[in-house]
Amino acid sequence: MNWSFQPDRPIYVQLIERIKLLILSGAYPAGSRLPSVRDMASEASVNPNTLQKALSELEREGLVYTQRTSGRFVTEDENMIKQVKKELAIEQIELVTKKLIEMGFSKEEMLALIESRIKEMK
Amino acid sequence: MMAILQCSNLEKTFGYKKALSGVNLSFEKGRIVGLLGPNGSGKSTFIKLCNGLITPTNGTIIIDGKAPGIETKAIVSYLPEQTYLNDWMKVSDIFNFFDDFYADFDIARAREMLSSLGIGEKERLKTLSKGTKEKVQLILVMARQAKLYLLDEPIGGVDPAARDYILSTIIKNYNQDATVVISTHLISDIERVLDDVVFLKNGEVVLLSTVDDIREGKGKSVDALFREVFKC
Numbered sequence: 001m002n003w004s005f006q007p008d009r010p011i012y013v014q015l016i017e018r019i020k021l022l023i024l025s026g027a028y029p030a031g032s033r034l035p036s037v038r039d040m041a042s043e044a045s046v047n048p049n050t051l052q053k054a055l056s057e058l059e060r061e062g063l064v065y066t067q068r069t070s071g072r073f074v075t076e077d078e079n080m081i082k083q084v085k086k087e088l089a090i091e092q093i094e095l096v097t098k099k100l101i102e103m104g105f106s107k108e109e110m111l112a113l114i115e116s117r118i119k120e121m122k
Numbered sequence: 123m124m125a126i127l128q129c130s131n132l133e134k135t136f137g138y139k140k141a142l143s144g145v146n147l148s149f150e151k152g153r154i155v156g157l158l159g160p161n162g163s164g165k166s167t168f169i170k171l172c173n174g175l176i177t178p179t180n181g182t183i184i185i186d187g188k189a190p191g192i193e194t195k196a197i198v199s200y201l202p203e204q205t206y207l208n209d210w211m212k213v214s215d216i217f218n219f220f221d222d223f224y225a226d227f228d229i230a231r232a233r234e235m236l237s238s239l240g241i242g243e244k245e246r247l248k249t250l251s252k253g254t255k256e257k258v259q260l261i262l263v264m265a266r267q268a269k270l271y272l273l274d275e276p277i278g279g280v281d282p283a284a285r286d287y288i289l290s291t292i293i294k295n296y297n298q299d300a301t302v303v304i305s306t307h308l309i310s311d312i313e314r315v316l317d318d319v320v321f322l323k324n325g326e327v328v329l330l331s332t333v334d335d336i337r338e339g340k341g342k343s344v345d346a347l348f349r350e351v352f353k354c
Contacts (some may be wrong), residue, residue: 007345045293051316
């Protein structure tokens with residue numbers, strides 16, 4: 001995992017996205033224990049307070065939870081993970097379609113193009 | 123929250139030259155603070171004042187409720203810009219020195235850090251490369267359980283890979299209630315580990331902010347902002 005950050009946005013926001021991705025992709029599986037803040041911060045070379053802020057936000061969203069004595073865990077709710085995954089996918093699709101519409105593509109052309117592209121990827 | 127370091131109206135002049143003037147700063151516990159400014163902006167002067175190596179011309183510094191002196195030295199871990207260790211000494215000699223000197227020096231942790239770097243305890247300093255020497259010095263400083271770490275240019279003379287090692291060592295080893303002050307002009311390497319930044323220009327504080335506020339409010343990195351403020 002490459003922990004690089006864009007220069008123009010707050011780091012905690014980028015950390016939230018990064019950790020979300022790690023959860024959605026299964027790198028941090030549902031119900032698994034997350035590394036300690038210290039270890040994660042040191043791996044990512046970021047400030048532990050900043051990482052703490054990102055984790056608190058993920059906690060507020062329900063993707064992770066804290067067990068008082070034993071640390072922080074990924075939610076066991078796999079449906080929730082799926083749901084978040086879907087939301088992120090939709091976000092990305094909207095970005096792409098918006099651009100393609102700006103470029104003058106019709107819905108049918110877009111679909112055909114995406115379909116043929118996916119077939120080629122195999 | 124109580125500040126670990128507080129200075130008010132701090133001023134230092136060397137002859138006719140004002141190195142620092144009208145500096146008011148307060149650093150809270152548990153923060154990593156970047157002291158940023160070009161060469162000659164007063165960064166090292168500030169850190170030396172905090173260590174009691176030089177005395178203020180005007181104004182005050184209070185560290186954990188006390189003026190810099192013997193008591194504050196016990197809780198402040200200082201990495202000077204230049205090495206002060208004797209070249210003929212072995213790493214183990216220096217470890218023992220620190221162990222004798224500082225009640226909060228954790229020699230077991232220092233050994234652990236040393237071995238993770240593959241440096242032998244029996245090696246003499248003069249046989250080590252410049253970068254390795256700097257790492258040994260950082261180990262000495264970070265193996266103390268201090269309340270305040272004052273690191274003057276910890277990443278100045280080393281290659282990018284060593285910088286990463288140094289930064290992650292700082293993150294891994296400072297204790298959560300301690301405050302770390304890092305002076306540097308290499309901002310892009312360091313801004314992701316900072317909570318707060320102080321910009322020093324010609325001995326005066328021209329900006330005091332959190333990194334997130336700069337990125338969120340101005341939509342640019344601290345590095346980019348620095349280049350703007352200090353444009354030649």
